[in-house]
Amino acid sequence: MEDTYDVVVIGAGPAGEVAADRIVRHGLTAAVVEAEAVGGECSYRACVPSKALLRPGAAREAARSVDGARQAVTGALDARRVLARRDRFTARGDDTGQADWLKGAGIALVRGHGRLAGERRVEVTGADGTVRTLRARLAVVLGPGTEPVLPPVEGLDRIGVWTNRQATTADAVPERLVVIGGGVVACETATAWRSLGAAVTLLVRDQALLTGWEPCAGEEVTRGLTGMGVTVRFGVSATRVVRDGTTRAVTVETDDGATLVCDEVLAAVGRRPRTGDLGLETVGLSAGDWLPVDDTCRVTALEGSWLYAVGDANHRAPLTHMAKYQARACAAAIAERAAGRPAAAGRQPWSADSDHAAVPQAVFTRPEIASVGLTERAAREAGIAVRAVEYRIDDVAGAALHADDFRGHAKLVVDETRGVVVGCTLTGPMATELIHTATVVIVGEVPLERLWHAVPAFPTVSEVWLRLLEAYGL
Structure with a gap:
């Protein structure tokens, strides 16, 4: 036919x-x-289910970040209901x-x-x-x-390794999870399953998380993961894995001579x-x-x-x-x-x-991180006359009102020749919602002198834009 x-x-x-x-x-x-x-993948085994798994932990953390609300939040997440809520969003693949x-x-x-x-x-x-x-x-x-690509680890293809598909659709919380990788999937998955009670170890070949981002992003996510109780091991790679046929436990051997025992292994090293x-x-x-x-x-x-x-x-x-x-x-x-x-x-x-120079990215770790445009390093490598401006979002009045012990960082990358922003990275609560302002600024090539007249409302976290421009000298 x-x-x-x-x-x-x-x-x-x-x-x-x-x-x-x-x-x-x-x-x-x-x-x-x-x-x-x-x-496709996004609807059933990636973006949608992963964010459904991440949101309950973020909501609990947000409530606990404000005195008065903190005292009302005393229990752990209900894993069964979290997984059921995820399934409502994905219709279990239907x-x-x-x-x-x-x-x-x-x-x-x-x-x-x-x-x-x-x-x-x-x-x-x-x-x-x-x-x-x-x-x-x-x-x-x-x-x-x-x-997904599997790293060259002996035995990995024989243990029923998790990829993003299993990590977002699993019907039960593993007691112990080893994650191989240090990118977005690895960091979000570690955050989600740790918030549901799993003991998580991250094996990161590099010396930092999220190596393609501004350094502040990886540093903040590392701090957040370790604060949640995730073990992050830098400069370490898995070399061999074996699943016990009786207990179903997995033994993971690493190149520094250590041995880990877990219930599941997630490979998140690329696609x-x-x-x-x-x-x-x-x-x-x-x-x-x-x-x-x-x-x-x-x-x-x-x-x-x-x-x-x-x-x-x-x-x-x-x-x-x-x-x-x-x-x-x-x-x-x-x-x-x-x-x-x-x-x-x-x-x-x-x-x-x-999709060359203004790609927004949002990562729902704790803290959230978001970026758009070029990093300082990428801009310099492209031959742009760069000036970087940074500001602690913590110091904005709206941030202090939003959450006790608010912690966040903002960085702008400015093309000095044209007087426009070419990159922005944000960390902290609501970073993923704040990034669209930067996307509009970069795509619209709004001159800094003009951007100065876009007055942010007080007291909002968006006032960080005023502070960044003042730090620039406007």
């Missing part, structure tokens, strides 16, 4: 869903191919609601494994083995996402593109590779404008919100090209330039 659509999208994660929706809004037809659950949304938007859903079978052709193998061919009049959009079985070789591309794209998300290794890649697999900005942003850019470009107009001409609303 063969069907024809204007656009065929492989992958119904956040990027694929948005791309298809925008395509249909432009008056074109679209089909989405999905082998697993509509909604994608009926998401599939109904696609249907209501006028998007065809084709279930099965999709792979390219030549230019503008996609073969879909269903669960029963039947093969269906889809043809795209205009374009094929790839949104396969990524999958790779899910492009190994995508049929890339049928159009002259290499299976398993990342998919470099231009600012319209067109795959640059091919001639013509028929193959696009959105989301994590193009390796530009592997975050859900940026995947959706790319999808909007991609759909607009396809529609413009279909109408015979150049998609890259002028200052267009679909230009994906923001």
